[in-house]
Amino acid sequence: MKNSSALIMALPSESKGLFEQQNIDVHYSGVGKVNAAFKAFEVIQKTGCKTLINLGSAGSSTFKAHELVEVSQFVQRDMDVSPLGFEVGVTPMDEHYPAAIDLEPYFLELNQGICGTGDSFETSQPKVACNLVDMEGYAIAKVCKKLDVRLISVKYITDGADDTAHLDWEENLLLGAHKLLGLYLNLK
Template sequence: MDKLFLSAIKEETVGLDYFYHIGVGKINATYHTLRLINIHKPKIIINYGTAGAINTELKGIVECTKLYQRDMDVRGLDFRLGETPFDDIKEIIISENGYSCGTGDSFVNKMIDMKVDVVDMEAYAIAKVCKLEKIEFRCFKYISDNANENANADWNENLAAGANAFSELISSSSFKSH
C-alpha cells in the first residue's frame, strides 16, 4: 500500500471508509502509526483530523506543515516550550508554505503559551514517526472550533462538516484512496 490515511477517531471520518483510526492523543497515535507502518509499509501517510484555531482567521481545511509538541514544557530547565530535552528533533518543518500545528494531550479551550495557528492531539506524534521512519507525511486539519470556551460544542457540531470537506479535497487532488 503506497498511501496510508490516518485519523484519530471514526467520528472525524464519517463516510470515508479508507481511513485507519489510531486513537486520541500522542501515545495512541505513535503506537498505532508504527503498527500500521509495519503492516502496510506505506510511502506516504496522510493525516486528517479536526483542529482548534488559535489563528481565528482560519476556516475550513488547512494543511499543516510546521509541527510542534505544545505540551512538552521543560522551561524550568532552560529548554524552550515544545523542546524535548536531549532530542535532536525540536520541531518538524515540512515546508514553510502551510500552517503551524501544536500537538498536545489536552483539548484546548483557552489561551496557550505556544504561538501556533492550530492545535490538535496527534499530528506531531505521527509526523515524528514518519520523519524517523523516512516516510512522506501530509497533514490536513479541519477547523472545528476556535480553541475557546465554546470549543467543545463547536467541535461536536462540526465533525460531519469536516469529513465532507476532506472528501471534497481528496476527490479533487492526487491523494485518491488506497
C-alpha cells in the same frame, strides 16, 4: 499518490463513516500522542506506505471555522521542561529530532499553518507559537520523520480553541468529514 499511501485519522467521529462508504481504508489512532505514535508506526510497518496522509479536526483562533488548512509544521504545545532551562516545546536530550517538524507542502491552494499538538483539548492560547491545535499530529510527524515516510496533514477547523470549543467541535464534524473526503478523493 494513493497507491503508495495510507490514511490515518484520530477518530471515526472525524470521518462520520463517509470514507468507509467510499471503500477507503482508514486507520484510526485514537486520541492523544501515545495512541497516534503507536498507530502511525503500526500502519507504516503493515502497509509499507511511502506517504502517510493525516486528515482530521483542529481548533484555531487564527483560521476561520470550516476552513481546510494544510499543516506546514508541527510543534509540541504541552512539552514543558522550562524549569530545567529548556524552551517550551523542546524534548530534552533529543538532539536528533527537532522541536519543530517541517512538512513539505502538497496542497498549494490551501492556507498553511503551524499545528501545536498536545494531550489536552486546548481552550486558551498555547505556550508555543502555533496557529492551530490538535492532539495527535506531532507524534505522527515524529514517527514519519524517524522512518523516512512523507507526511501530508490537513486539518478541518472545527472551533476557535476557546471556552466553547468542545461544543463547536462536536457540531462541526459532519461538515468537516464531507470537506476532508472531497479533498482526499481529489488526490492524485
